Amino acid sequence: MAPTIAYFQALLAEHPGHPVLIYEVGGAYDTAGQEETARSYYERALALDLDGDVLRRCLCLCQYASTLRWLGELDESLAVLDRARREFPDSDSVRVFRAMTLNDAQRPDEAVAELLTVVTGHAEVTDLGRWAVGLRGLAQWLADGRPE
Known part of the structure; x- marks a missing residue:
């Protein structure tokens, strides 16, 4: 460099x-x-x-x-x-970098929620399309701290 x-x-x-x-x-x-x-x-x-x-x-x-x-x-x-x-x-980059920091901060559920949000944002161009709604719900549930 x-x-x-x-x-x-x-x-x-x-x-x-x-x-x-x-x-x-x-x-x-x-x-x-x-x-x-x-x-x-x-x-x-x-x-x-x-x-x-x-x-x-x-x-x-x-x-x-x-x-x-x-x-x-x-x-x-x-x-x-x-x-x-x-x-x-709407930045996927921000979400991915945020997920890495959350993971390092021992907040894995929030990290996974961020990554699921990125992935489901593009579900229509992948084979995830049929699960997008469920995965978005899972992302929200994780982000909310796994409420009962």
Whole structure:
């Protein structure tokens, strides 16, 4: 990843304060396993307002939350993902990253519920179609804490 980091760092030196480049530098550090460094770049990119680039903003929130998860900051990760879910309620990426954090937080029922929600959202293009309603019900039941 060193060449990628160097490439984006050079671009960033030419365009300091560019939120997309800051995000991309963070992503390169993240991929290189340098989560603490990546974290600061993600935070800067979000603070500089990636609102103009909706897809990158969603990706940045997911990657930032994943980085927090890897750093063991599960509550912070969930807070970022809850924010992302409010901003991007239909995002499968947000749901999948949230499921991974919930699983790490020892909340497996909620994690499975998130994943079932993603899967059943696409049931019509899979062989799950006939079970979609039941699986959605199961997802809700798990998310609600298995009520009697």
